[in-house]
Every structure is written in C-alpha cells, then in structure tokens.
Amino acid sequence: MSDLPLLGYALLALIDQKPSSGYDLRKAFAETAMGNYSSSPGAIYPALERLEAQRLVRGVVSKSAGLRRRRLYYLTLRGKAELKKWLARPLEEIDLMRGAGEAMLRFAFMDRALGATYTRVFLRNFRDALKAYIAGLDSYLAQNATRMPLPGRLALECGIRGYRSMYDWTAYALRAYRQQPTKPHSAVRKSKPGDSR
Amino acid sequence: MSDLPLLGYALLALIDQKPSSGYDLRKAFAETAMGNYSSSPGAIYPALERLEAQRLVRGVVSKSAGLRRRRLYYLTLRGKAELKKWLARPLEEIDLMRGAGEAMLRFAFMDRALGATYTRVFLRNFRDALKAYIAGLDSYLAQNATRMPLPGRLALECGIRGYRSMYDWTAYALRAYRQQPTKPHSAVRKSKPGDSR
DNA sequence: TCCACCATGTAACTGGTTACATGATTAC
DNA sequence: GTAATCATGTAACCAGTTACATGGTGGA
Numbered sequence: 001m002s003d004l005p006l007l008g009y010a011l012l013a014l015i016d017q018k019p020s021s022g023y024d025l026r027k028a029f030a031e032t033a034m035g036n037y038s039s040s041p042g043a044i045y046p047a048l049e050r051l052e053a054q055r056l057v058r059g060v061v062s063k064s065a066g067l068r069r070r071r072l073y074y075l076t077l078r079g080k081a082e083l084k085k086w087l088a089r090p091l092e093e094i095d096l097m098r099g100a101g102e103a104m105l106r107f108a109f110m111d112r113a114l115g116a117t118y119t120r121v122f123l124r125n126f127r128d129a130l131k132a133y134i135a136g137l138d139s140y141l142a143q144n145a146t147r148m149p150l151p152g153r154l155a156l157e158c159g160i161r162g163y164r165s166m167y168d169w170t171a172y173a174l175r176a177y178r179q180q181p182t183k184p185h186s187a188v189r190k191s192k193p194g195d196s197r
Numbered sequence: 198m199s200d201l202p203l204l205g206y207a208l209l210a211l212i213d214q215k216p217s218s219g220y221d222l223r224k225a226f227a228e229t230a231m232g233n234y235s236s237s238p239g240a241i242y243p244a245l246e247r248l249e250a251q252r253l254v255r256g257v258v259s260k261s262a263g264l265r266r267r268r269l270y271y272l273t274l275r276g277k278a279e280l281k282k283w284l285a286r287p288l289e290e291i292d293l294m295r296g297a298g299e300a301m302l303r304f305a306f307m308d309r310a311l312g313a314t315y316t317r318v319f320l321r322n323f324r325d326a327l328k329a330y331i332a333g334l335d336s337y338l339a340q341n342a343t344r345m346p347l348p349g350r351l352a353l354e355c356g357i358r359g360y361r362s363m364y365d366w367t368a369y370a371l372r373a374y375r376q377q378p379t380k381p382h383s384a385v386r387k388s389k390p391g392d393s394r
Numbered sequence: 395t396c397c398a399c400c401a402t403g404t405a406a407c408t409g410g411t412t413a414c415a416t417g418a419t420t421a422c
Numbered sequence: 423g424t425a426a427t428c429a430t431g432t433a434a435c436c437a438g439t440t441a442c443a444t445g446g447t448g449g450a
Binding site: 098099101108110111140151158161164168 | 229
Binding site for chain 4: 041
C-alpha cells in the first residue's frame with residue numbers, strides 16, 4: 001500500500017484528533033491557519049471516500065440531536081497505523097527541496113500520535129537536515145553568484161533566508177519542547193465511537 | 198483568455214529569455230535552483246503544445262549543426278503580451294496565502310521584461326503586502342495562542358517567521374536594486390529567429 | 395559494438411478545481 | 423416564509439505523474 005496524497009494524511013491526522021464529518025474537516029481547513037489545503041467539497045468528499053475504500057477510515061451516519069444527518073468518520077486501526085507510519089518516516093533531503101510543507105504538517109500532528117520524545121527527535125533531525133541543505137545552497141550560490149543574473153541570485157537568496165529562518169525556528173521549537181514537561185503521550189487514547197464531537 | 202497554470206508562465210518567461218527546445222526547458226528546471234517545477238517530459242511537452250495552441254509560442258524545427266531535430270520555441274507577440282500582463286498584475290493578499298512562490302517567480306523574470314524601475318515598485322508592493330499579511334497572522338496568533346495546542350502554535354510561528362524573513366529580504370533586494378544603476382531596460386531587445394543558442 | 399546522452403513524445407492514471415445541485419434545520 | 427447556515431454530494435474539466443517507447447548521435 002503506497003503513499004497517500006498529502007491531503008489524505010491531513011485528513012487522517014484531523015480525524016485522529018476528533019472523529020469528524022466532511023463538513024467539520026472543510027471548516028478545519030478553511031478557518032484555522034491550515035490554509036494550505038483545499039477545503040472544497042469536491043476535494044474533501046472524494047478523498048474521504050478513497051480513504052474509506054482503503055479501510056483507513058470508517059464513516060457512520062449520526063442522526064444525533066435533531067441535526068441533519070452527518071457522516072462521522074473514525075480512524076480504523078489500519079488508518080491509525082498508516083498515520084503513524086507516515087509520521088515516523090525518516091526525513092529525507094527531498095522533503096525540504098520544495099518547501100517543508102509536508103514536514104511541518106507532520107510536526108503539527110506528531111506530538112499527539114507519537115509523543116513528545118519522538119517529536120524532539122524529529123525536530124533535531126529536521127534541524128540537521130536543514131543545516132545540510134542550507135550548506136548545499138550556500139555553496140551553490142558561492143560558486144554561481146557572479147554568473148547569475150541579479151534577480152535570479154536574489155530569488156535564490158530569498159529561498160536560503162527562508163530555510164535559515166526555519167533552522168532558527170527548530171531551535172526555538174526545541175526550547176519550547178524542553179520547557180514543556182514530557183507528559184505521558186496521548187497516543188494511548190483510543191478514539192471510540194461514542195465520544196461524538 | 199484566462200489564466201495559465203504557473204508552469205505555463207514559467208515556460209513563457211524562460212522562452213522569452215532565450216528560444217528553447219523542450220529539452221532545454223527540462224534542463225533549466227532540473228539543473229538550476231528552480232527546483233519547484235516539474236521537468237518531466239509528460240509535463241513540459243504537453244504544456245508547450247497547449248501554449249502553441251493558444252498561439253503564445255511558436256515551435257519551429259531546427260536541424261542545425263548535425264544534431265537531431267529539435268523543435269525550438271519562440272514567443273509570439275501574444276505570448277510576450279501575456280507574459281507582461283502576468284508580470285504586471287497587482288499583487289493580492291491571496292498571492293501570499295499559500296507561500297509566495299508565484300510572486301517570486303514573477304520577480305525573477307520581471308527585470309528583463311518590465312525593467313528595473315517597475316521591479317523596484319513591485320518589491321515595494323511586495324514588502325507592504327507582506328507587512329500587512331504578517332500583521333494579520335500576528336494578531337491571529339495573539340488571540341488564539343493560549344487555546345492552541347503547542348505544536349499548532351509552533352507551526353504557525355514557523356510560518357510567520359518565514360514571512361518575516363521574506364519581508365527582510367525585500368529590504369535587502371531593494372538595496373541591491375538601488376546600488377545597481379538603472380540601466381535602460383532590456384525589454385527592448387526582441388528575440389528573433391537566428392540567435393539560436 | 396555498445397553505452398551514454400540528446401531529444402521528443404504518448405498513454406493511463408490520479409487527484410484537485412470550479413460549479414452546480416439538493417435538501418434539512420434554525421433564526422428572524 | 424425566507425434567508426442563512428448546516429451538510430453532502432456530483433460532473434466536467436484540467437494538468438501533472440509515472441512509465442514507457444523511440445530513435446539519433448558521438449565517443450570508448
């Protein structure tokens with residue numbers, strides 16, 4: 001069973017936090033600062049169907065409280081496993097090459113599913129990968145700066161600065177995680193049908 | 198005639214710099230630090246066909262120099278106009294919401310097609326848009342920080358830091374553009390058949 | 395001769411976009 | 423009653439991905 005599209009993992013992660021309907025998930029994308037994702041019904045509902053076809057989630061209609069019928073999705077054990085597998089993946093250089101969106105998404109949901117200790121390890125790996133990647137970009141720049149046109153050089157420098165700011169952020173995030181006591185991680189909590197909303 | 202996909206504009210901009218074959222363009226994406234774009238033949242060749250169908254580029258086979266036949270693409274007047282229209286578009290907040298990739302792409306090719314003076318204006322607009330956008334993110338963070346889970350808050354802060362580094366970069370880029378004398382801009386130069394490679 | 399690279403293309407699949415359709419419930 | 427919002431879905435379209443196919447050319 002191969003990779004899911006990013007949206008699929010984002011959905012798994014959100015459903016892991018709380019069993020949700022398609023509408024809930026759309027709101028989550030539209031309202032929170034997770035702006036990156038689609039939130040259009042034409043993306044969410046088919047994606048949920050695909051996840052269900054792969055038995056990563058299961059949707060059950062809930063007619064509670066006089067509302068219109070909503071189909072609440074729950075993670076299956078397979079789904080939980082798939083989510084963890086994704087979160088626990090080693091961080092490759094390629095995860096940085098087109099921006100660190102996927103890495104950040106993983107970070108955002110990692111604590112809950114894998115615990116603070118693992119998250120700290122991830123942050124350190126992230127920091128090291130960024131350091132290496134920045135070094136590569138720097139040497140590319142040093143070798144080509146003179147023969148590059150000014151706007152191209154500046155655009156590259158903008159990218160490098162962006163990665164540098166992310167590198168600084170990893171240190172900041174690690175500090176925040178050190179201050180925060182390592183509480184027993186919540187991955188133990190199983191979401192069962194019944195704790196609706 | 199509506200928007201092209203980003204890849205289309207990237208191709209127009211590269212072809213504007215130098216008439217190129219599909220292979221040249223693939224190399225440009227694969228080798229230079231423009232890593233963001235596809236470079237796969239299944240993306241480039243169909244995209245070129247679409248551009249040609251819209252009469253934005255014209256491909257002519259060139260059998261020069263004993264090499265295998267290559268189809269060199271040139272910008273048409275329509276293509277030149279479309280490129281400029283895209284480059285000259287006002288910068289909206291939405292151009293920042295999912296990362297500034299398109300804005301940076303425009304910047305990278307703007308000088309050549311619209312001149313240094315316009316590029317300076319663009320950079321100032323970019324700076325101001327970033328400032329406003331960062332202010333919005335900051336106030337969102339201030340209002341929600343306490344009720345956000347730690348990883349979510351940190352992820353948002355990472356994003357804010359990234360935009361801030363871009364803001365700093367605009368100042369840096371403007372300085373670079375001020376030092377550089379405003380030479381008569383190269384948009385005058387027309388690429389004609391004959392300066393092949 | 396054979397390999398590496400130049401160069402172009404095609405086909406099947408995938409998933410996301412926009413736009414539309416539908417209907418239930420709540421608040422005024 | 424009617425407007426806003428909750429809630430789910432569908433269809434047509436579009437472009438990008440992977441994988442494959444093909445053949446020319448130059449150098450070992």
